[in-house]
Amino acid sequence: MDLESAKSAARAIALANRAACDPAVGAAMARHIMRDCPPPTGATVAAFASLDGEISTVPLLNLLHHEKFNICLPVTPKRGEPLHFRQWLPGDTMVSGRFGTSHTNGPAMVPNFILVPLLAFDRQGNRLGYGAGYYDRTLAQLPNAFRLGCAFAAQELNEVPTGPDDVRLHAIATELGVRLF
DSSP: OOHHHHHHHHHHHHHHHHHTSOGGGHHHHHHHHHHHSOOOTTOEEEOOOOOTTSOOOHHHHHHHHHTTOEEEEEEOOSTTSOOEEEEOOTTOOOEEOGGGOEEOOOOEEOOSEEEEEOSEEOTTSOEEOSSSOHHHHHHHHOTTSEEEEEOOGGGBOSOOOOOTTOOOOSEEEETTEEEEO
16 A cells, blocks of 8 residues: 555544544643643743644643743645744634634744644654645744644554654643653
């Protein structure tokens, strides 16, 4: 099986596993992150507004704001470009972006701690995204940023198919805890 076929098959499995999960367990994930793998003091944290079916990031956004972190959300540009990030504050007006994403029109920011959405992950820190490569391009341009995947525990696969442009995570956070790689 070629790489793209293997990734498509893994995405189908991950989506099926994720469909049985309750997004509300995001509160448990948020507690684990803040206890076991918090951003360093003064960090600029790139978060994301959860899409349907993803673990909820709302509790984490609230905790990060309460702890006075600088928070930004990704803006999805045209295909082939990396993400860029805009400041987020509670109550900001959200703008609809590409692929059902949401972001603000706040000032541009460069994160040094990135919360990464994903469809699947494995014990080696590999992640499988939605297939457009936005996060891999972005993470490659920010090599010193800490990369923390956010997912349901059920999204773990034995092995995630990877290619030369796929960027590994430093850690994964789920409703069950945080695992460093």
